[in-house]
Amino acid sequence: MGPDNTPSESESSEESVGAVEVNVELESDSSDVSSTSDQESSKQLKSKKTDKRFPCPTCGKVFDRPSRVERHKPVHEKKPKSLYQCQHCEKSFTQEDKMIRHQNTHNRTNKHPCPDCGKVFNRPSRLARHKRTHLRKPKVPHHCSFCMKPFNKLHKLLRHERVHTGERPFTCPVCGKGFSEAGHCKEHEKTHEEQPEKPHRCVDCGMCFFKASSLRRHARSHTGEKPFQCSQCERSYSRSEGLKRHMRKHTGERPHKCIVCSKDFYTRQDLTLHKLTHSGEKPHMCPVCGKCFSQLGNLRDHEQNVHIRSEKYICNECGASFNRYNSMTKHQRLHTGEKPYECLTCGLKFTWSHSLSRHRRTHSHRQAAGETSKDPEGSTGPSGNPKTFKLN
Structure with a gap:
């Protein structure tokens, strides 16, 4: 080629620079286009997600298309499954085989008696399972160390021994009152509520109770019923607790024992009053003179006979005077022989x-x-003569 047709070095360099600038501009334009397309696509997705303007007229569920609402509507038009009713009772079933199996229970008859105790069962399998109870060895009972009463379970024995010891490990968090059983403590806590619910109401006086058993016991105060009768005498009581306390007079049992001096008492109230003699506590104080008493009854007698009544009670027979009316009536028994x-x-x-x-x-x-006396060694004294007891 000739020298006129060959391009110079400056011209070729200018062309290459121009090509690079064009490529850079194209790349920047393409990046702008891609970024704008991504933003538009994200906006479309958001609009698809949030654009739910078609609610179901039955349940209120919202859809983004009317066609989906129409597809959803048959859900509410489904008919309930057919039920199979038992011919003998009101029970119904969704499956026929379950209903037939249930009806067979009505047709069964008790044909399987236990040869040991006579209890009757409607299945041989249940009879065989029951027979195992007769083969079990009896458990060694736990005896109370105070009254020797037997118990099959240890926790029942521990709960029973609190009757003798007076222990009350469960305390109310509101008032601090103690209870021997956790259930009694929980029932007591309901009384501290602002408006405690008492669903059992007496029809005679309108008094309400937490438990139905308390209502039945209260109803005896209106009817005068005393279903608990002593087997040794004719006395009867409206509560089982009264009969238990009464039976201790026949048996001489004193289940409440003082842990300090081992003295026994008939009731828990007598034991709690006795404990004050050991502690020296006298919680009841006279508001007039400040004298303290261990029992509330003694304080009331003190107020009536010392501060309220200043006159003397004089015996009509011998002229002896007394500060208290009760003391005079007891004294008069010496004259009347009562x-x-x-x-x-x-x-x-x-x-x-x-x-x-x-x-x-x-x-x-x-x-x-x-x-x-059944023991030959213990039936006689050291001299060989039988032991005798004197009446005081």
């Missing part, structure tokens, strides 16, 4: 209550002597 305290075991009557208490101990001594 003996209001009767022993329910032998029928002897006494003027004073402490004389009756002392007499009851003779029955317990005789009972103990009768048990030891």
Whole structure:
């Protein structure tokens, strides 16, 4: 080629620079286009997600297309499954085989009696399972260390022993009152609510109770019913607790024992009052003179006889004077010969209550002597003569 047709070095360099600039501009334009397309696509997706303007007229569920609403509507038009009704009772089933299996239970008859106890079962399998109870060895019972009452389970024995010890491990978090059982504590906590629910209402007086058993026990106060009768005498009680306390007079049982001096008492109330003698606590104080008493009844007697009534009570027979009316009436028994305290075991009557208490101990001594008389070694004294007990 000739020298006129060959391009110079400056011209070729200018052309290459121009080509690079064109490529850069094309790349920048393409990047702008791609970014704008991504933004538009994201906006379309968001609009698809949020654009739900077609609600279901039945349940209110919202859809983005009318066609989806029409597709959803048959859900509410589904008919319930057909039920199979039992011919003998009102029970119904969704499957026929379950209904037939249930009807067979009505046709069964109790044909399988237990040869040991006579209990009847409607299936041989249940009879075979029941027979195993007769083959079990009896459990060794747990005996109470205070009254020797047997219990099959240890936790029942521990709960029973609280009757003797007076222990109340469950305390109310509101008032601090103690209980021997957790269930009694939870029932007591309901009384501290602002408006405690008492669903059981008495039709006679309108009084409400937490439990149905409390309502039944309260109803006896209106009817006068006393279903708990003593088997040894004619006395009857409206509550089982009253009968249990009464039976201790016949048996001489004193289940409540003081852990300090080992003295026994008939009721828990007597034990709690006795404990004050050990602690020296006198919580009841007279508001007039400041004298303290361990029992509320003693405080009331003090207020009535010392601060309210200043007159003397004089005996009509001998002229003896007393500060209290009760003391005068007890004194008059010496003149009248009245003996209001009767022993329910032998029928002897006494003027004073402490004389009756002392007499009851003779029955317990005789009972103990009768048990030891069975033993030939313990039936006689050290001299060989039979032991005797004197009545006080």
